[in-house]
Amino acid sequence: MTSTNTSKTFPLNLPEGDPELLLDELQTRLREGRRLFAEVGQILAEIESRGVRELYGYNSLAVFYEHVARVPRAEAQKVTGRALALNSRRTRDGTSTPPVAPLTGAAAATGALAEGGIDRIVKVMRRLPEHVTASARFDAEKVLVDLAGVARPRDVTIAGTDLLAHLDPEGNGSKDPAPKTPRSEFWLRQKRTGRWDMRGDLDPETGARLNALLVPLSHPAPNPEPDDRTPAERRGDAFAEIVDLAEGGPEIPLPRRNSEQVDERPKPTKPVEKPESSRDVAHIRPPRWWARLSRPRTGVKTPLEVDDRTVVQLPDERTAPPPEPKTA
Template sequence: MSETFLPELPQELWRAGKLELAHGVQQSLRVIRMATAGLGRYLAEIESRGVKDLYGYGRTASWLADIAGLSVGEAGAVVKRAIALNPSRALDGTEVPAVLPATAAVAAEGLVGDERIDQILEIVKRLPAEISAEDRANAEKILAGLAPSVGPRQLAKAEANLLGLLDPDGKEPKDPEPKEPRREITLE
């Protein structure tokens, strides 16, 4: 695993120009995102081995919350992303591929943050169950390729376009059951 360190801050940051400041922010964000991807690999492995056997906790999120000083909700979101981005092993030892392998590659480079990863995960979950695994993988690759350069709105538009291509008819409408006729007797 390659090691990445934060670039040294200038001694007198107040003298830095606007380009140096912007570059420093971008570099720091990238390093943070790469570190988060590395953390996810560790968490996915812990989840695969079983946190109960390793540390005596019922859930990986509870263990992470305790050691990181997070709420269980915050830790749960981190673990959920880690499981989606990294391969794991089934009980019999066979490898289970990652749900979002293309997104994982982009995240490992530090090009996308947690919000875009969560958005892609939600979009992939909303894809119709009837589409093939190949179409699902291609849709995820498209979203992962767009994520570093677009915002949430553009990714949502890409979702609408993908759904239009993959499921042009949309969800099947629910036809309401016809009401039973009301039986009446009128006497005069």
């Protein structure tokens, strides 16, 4: 019995044993893929110029690309933002919007730049202040583009930081507002089952103090029998114990009151109730029927309500109109 040994076919039919050829083919495919992806960005910029809503009915370019490319929303926003930053586009009034990084867009069209390096360059170019001249802006972008073609994105970030420190030493070009110190937040809501759901975002000091209270109380109970509670259940019991200790303390905080709130409020006066008969009729009868019933009529006995008693009022002869003369 003879065995036939079939040689393994390498993908793309490349010969084995030549590492330089493999590296060259890999770089060629990467460059071609990046070039095609740059063309995708040019198409997206053109769609934005013509109006993505008018063309395809989407409210934004990112949502359109999310559905067409079947990618997550975060990736779609990154791709479309990169496309609009590298390519010029027209606005609705016909004017042209220049790209943020024109040299980067030209280099990306050749496939020489990776997406990570492109994003770093665009970030630096956005942060350049307005007082930087066009020639200085051109030179700074050219330095970053040449570096991104041979270095990693982290190297581009370091070089971009140095350029910003040289061109904008005071940091006036950054439009980002000064970061505010985040305050502690806490949410507590009751679910339909009656249980309470809570979550929060605490500052480091408050979180450390709460953790210092929870850790000793959430240890397994020192009983001979094993503690079958999960760590989350032990922390829940510890938190309930902390609430019991705080509620039973001698200095329970009282509810806060508004500074404008007076101590003594006037007691609300008792509302005057309408007579039972008129209230019931007004409630039962439709509005138009009640208006017809309450309309005074000439020569008809009208009920008057005095001290919860109904008195029949007869027409007064002195005030009654004289009878009309009879005609023969």
